[in-house]
Amino acid sequence: MDREIKRRFDNRIKQRFLQQYAVDPESCRPLDGFESFIFECDTGTGSNRRSIILRIGHSGRRNANLVRGEIDFINYLCDHGIPAARALPSPSGSLLETHADGHGEVFIGVAFRKIIGTEPWNAGWDDARYEQYGRLLGRMHALTKNYRVPDPAWKRPEWDDSVMHEVEENLDADNRFAVDRYRACCEQASGFSRDVDAYGLVHFDAHSGNMLVDASGRIHLFDFDDAHYTWFANDIAIVLFYMLGGQKDPVAFTDHFMTCFLEGYTRENRLDPRWLETIPMFLKMRQIDLYALLHRSNDVDNLDPTDGNDTWCLDFLNRNRPRIMNDVPVVDYDFRRLAAVMRAGS
Numbered sequence: 010m011d012r013e014i015k016r017r018f019d020n021r022i023k024q025r026f027l028q029q030y031a032v033d034p035e036s037c038r039p040l041d042g043f044e045s046f047i048f049e050c051d052t053g054t055g056s057n058r059r060s061i062i063l064r065i066g067h068s069g070r071r072n073a074n075l076v077r078g079e080i081d082f083i084n085y086l087c088d089h090g091i092p093a094a095r096a097l098p099s100p101s102g103s104l105l106e107t108h109a110d111g112h113g114e115v116f117i118g119v120a121f122r123k124i125i126g127t128e129p130w131n132a133g134w135d136d137a138r139y140e141q142y143g144r145l146l147g148r149m150h151a152l153t154k155n156y157r158v159p160d161p162a163w164k165r166p167e168w169d170d171s172v173m174h175e176v177e178e179n180l181d182a183d184n185r186f187a188v189d190r191y192r193a194c195c196e197q198a199s200g201f202s203r204d205v206d207a208y209g210l211v212h213f214d215a216h217s218g219n220m221l222v223d224a225s226g227r228i229h230l231f232d233f234d235d236a237h238y239t240w241f242a243n244d245i246a247i248v249l250f251y252m253l254g255g256q257k258d259p260v261a262f263t264d265h266f267m268t269c270f271l272e273g274y275t276r277e278n279r280l281d282p283r284w285l286e287t288i289p290m291f292l293k294m295r296q297i298d299l300y301a302l303l304h305r306s307n308d309v310d311n312l313d314p315t316d317g318n319d320t321w322c323l324d325f326l327n328r329n330r331p332r333i334m335n336d337v338p339v340v341d342y343d344f345r346r347l348a349a350v351m352r353a354g355s
Contacts, residue, residue, distance in 0.1 A: 010044055010306055014067045017110045018046060026065055026118040029106040030099050037063075043306075044070060044234060049123065052100075060123040061097060062231070068114045071234065073107060076117050078163035080104050082156065082210060083233050089152050091145070092223075094121040094231035124229045126221030136269045138228070143273030145228055146215060146248065150241045151278040153209040165210055168239035169199065176297060179305035186334045191297045194290050201240060207284055211244040212236055216251035242284040245274070246291035253340055263342045271351060282351040285344045292339035300329055 027034055027050070036051035045066040052061055066076065080096040087095045097120045099106050107115040129138065158164045166172050176191045202208070212219075212233055219232040248270070249263065256262040274280070303309065303322050312319040331337075 010042070011067075011069065012306070014069060017067075017112060018065070018116065022108055022110070022116055023065070025108045026063065026106065026116070029101070029108075029118060030061070030063060030120055032061075032063065036060075052120075062094065062121045062123050064119050064121065064234075066117050066119075066234070067110070068107075068117060071117070073105060073115070073117055074160075074162045075165060076105055076119060077160070078158055078165045079233050079236055080119065081159060081163060082165070082236055085156055086149060086152060091149055091152070092227055092229040093233075094124055094229065096121055121231065124221045124223070124231060126223040126229055129217045129220060129222050129228070132222035132226070138222075138226075139266055139269035140273035141226075141228055142248070143270035143275075144277050145230070145273075146212075146244065146270075147274035147277030149212065150209065150244070150280070153211060154205050156210055166237045168237060168243070169195070170237070173237055175305070176301040179301040181304075184301075184304070184330075187297050187300055190333055190336065191294060191301075194294045194297075197290055198240075198287075198294075201287070203240075206279065207242070207281065208238065208240050210236060210238050211241065213239060213244055213247060215244065215248055218251070240284065240287065240291070241278070241280055242287045243291040243294075245270075245285075246288045247295055249288065250292050250295045250339065259340045260342050263340050264347070267347055268350070271347070275351070282348040285348040285351065288344050289338055289340075289342075293333075296329055296339050297333055300326065300333060 023046070024034070026032075027037060030050075031052050032048075032050045033052070037048050038050070040047040040049055040062070042064070045064050048063045048065075050061060050063055051058055053059055071079070083093055083096055087093050096104050098104050099118075099120060104119065106118040108118070109115055126132075132138075174191075174195070177188050180188055212230065212235070214232060214235040215230060220228050220230050222228055249267065252266055253259050253262065303326060307319075307322055309322070309326060312323050314320055314323060332339075
């Protein structure tokens with residue numbers, strides 16, 4: 010999270026949002042949030058009492074119209090059977106509430122249905138869940154082809170909108186190599202077709218930290234804050250990027266996971282196999298983007314190696330700096346082979 014946004018958020022603003030959503034203050038507990046302040050809390054009384062997730066973001070990151078666009082997309086997907094955390098109205102009937110931050114901008118509150126479930130790494134990964142994961146993303150990609158934003162002002166950003174590319178402003182001259190690598194990827198992507206069968210509004214952060222598995226084994230998604238228009242292959246690359254974390258044999262894992270994942274994906278959506286060959290470039294973009302975000306959100310010269318979060322940041326930065334500098338692939342896997350397998354099965 011931007012350090013200035015952290016500085017502006019105080020208890021007075023938090024209490025204002027709790028009042029707007031009729032939250033019982035005693036029930037409110039903070040959850041981890043990378044770009045927003047997230048709370049689990051209870052609202053209502055008696056038989057109308059229910060648990061919600063309250064997200065408080067800032068207009069400096071996403072303005073109110075962009076948040077309206079996110080909410081509309083989430084609820085469209087929910088209306089069409091996607092298991093996701095639906096946005097809920099406040100007691101006033103509004104799907105978002107705002108409060109001035111005292112600096113000419115606003116904090117933006119949104120309530121979401123609380124998903125009852127278990128983190129997927131605790132529920133357990135297996136081939137069937139990999140396939141279900143693929144079906145979920147494939148179904149979302151199929152649905153987005155028919156999605157129309159109700160108000161042009163709510164339209165989420167395109168992939169090349171400046172709001173989606175903060176790499177350069179988040180990295181100093183010592184990290185110029187990363188900026189150059191990222192620019193090269195963007196230049197390559199700018200020549201790609203934006204055909205409706207390959208490009209649309211997607212989640213763009215559908216990793217296992219943004220999902221829960223319910224008692225029946227069904228995956229539920231949340232956190233659509235990064236949703237924007239990009240290639241479906243890019244959305245798939247984000248999934249793979251985070252699944253690769255901590256794998257002892259990333260090449261073997263990629264082959265196995267992607268085979269299962271695409272088995273499910275292709276049951277729900279048709280994607281030309283040639284797009285799989287763009288995944289290495291999209292993996293590189295996510296690697297550099299996360300590298301830059303960690304520089305933005307942390308004082309990287311003073312990270313504490315004894316602190317759990319700082320340890321993760323230090324490890325990621327130290328491992329990926331030389332890999333980005335030397336243009337080492339995120340995973341040394343031949344995606345042309347995967348594309349060939351996909352063609353053979355179609």
